[in-house]
Amino acid sequence: MPDVILGPNRYGKAETRLVRVVREGEVHHLKDVTVSSSLSGDMEAVHLTGDNATVLPTDSQKNTVYAFAKQYGVDQIEDFALLLARHFVESQPPIHHARVEIEEYAWERISGDRPHSFARKGGEVRTCVVHHDRDGRTTVVSGLKDLVVLNSTGSEFHGYIQDEYTTLPPTTDRVLATAVAARWRHGAEGSAYGKSYEEVRRCLLEAFADTHSLSLQQTLYAMGKRVLDTRGEVCEIRFAMPNKHHFLVDLSPFGLDNDNEVYFAADRPYGLIEGGVLREDAPDAAFAWE
Numbered sequence: 001m002p003d004v005i006l007g008p009n010r011y012g013k014a015e016t017r018l019v020r021v022v023r024e025g026e027v028h029h030l031k032d033v034t035v036s037s038s039l040s041g042d043m044e045a046v047h048l049t050g051d052n053a054t055v056l057p058t059d060s061q062k063n064t065v066y067a068f069a070k071q072y073g074v075d076q077i078e079d080f081a082l083l084l085a086r087h088f089v090e091s092q093p094p095i096h097h098a099r100v101e102i103e104e105y106a107w108e109r110i111s112g113d114r115p116h117s118f119a120r121k122g123g124e125v126r127t128c129v130v131h132h133d134r135d136g137r138t139t140v141v142s143g144l145k146d147l148v149v150l151n152s153t154g155s156e157f158h159g160y161i162q163d164e165y166t167t168l169p170p171t172t173d174r175v176l177a178t179a180v181a182a183r184w185r186h187g188a189e190g191s192a193y194g195k196s197y198e199e200v201r202r203c204l205l206e207a208f209a210d211t212h213s214l215s216l217q218q219t220l221y222a223m224g225k226r227v228l229d230t231r232g233e234v235c236e237i238r239f240a241m242p243n244k245h246h247f248l249v250d251l252s253p254f255g256l257d258n259d260n261e262v263y264f265a266a267d268r269p270y271g272l273i274e275g276g277v278l279r280e281d282a283p284d285a286a287f288a289w290e
């Protein structure tokens, strides 16, 4: 029998739910996040013999999230993730590498004189993934998902391969809709992450709206290029965008025409368009995307 060895491994607490309320007298502020930590390092013994001497329990990782939220507050998710990742590596010699992922859900104040009532925003989720290792290497990837956008014209799709299974009619005017999931890598640490997020989001929306699209692939590239042309702190951006198909409904059985007015919004299957845009001289990504 050939020998076997331990393969790559990591462990942590997934999806710690945290809501932090900041009370400024009557006026309250909400931060609603989900934090996942994942640690790796000297973990041979725990797997091979069950010796837990190098294991920082996942329960302690979760408690650290809550304690740090109280002690340091939660402002930009990237900064909170950096704080946690550095803490795990720097306080525990057997831990060589920490990955911290955070999702943030936005709330807005219910308008009027209601300083402590909120409605959850239906829109996108803000995300980040931070890595820190014992050699002091740090990477920060920010992002968003579920940003649903639609152009009701300005989208064409034609000129594609026609094989014996192709039935899709070419179009010079269709609805283009997607739920943008984008993650972007910061070239250097220490961006003002809140401002950076708002500006990248604006670039994505404006490029989506401004691009006369011949394919969702072309729109994806235009969105990424707009971010890199505009935001110096970003060196690479990756997308996953479902093509949320809108099919014209055949109304002829009812004696009605349908001049691009009535659509069936299909939820599946959907085209899935994935791709990235990066600077030619982008620094090495190391473990940023893991």
Ligand SMILES: O=c1[nH]c(=O)c2[nH]c(=O)[nH]c2[nH]1
Binding pocket: 157, 168, 214, 215, 216, 217, 243, 271
């Ligand atoms: O923008 C598109 N890209 C495709 O690759 C594709 N394929 C398809 O059927 N419709 C579309 N639309």
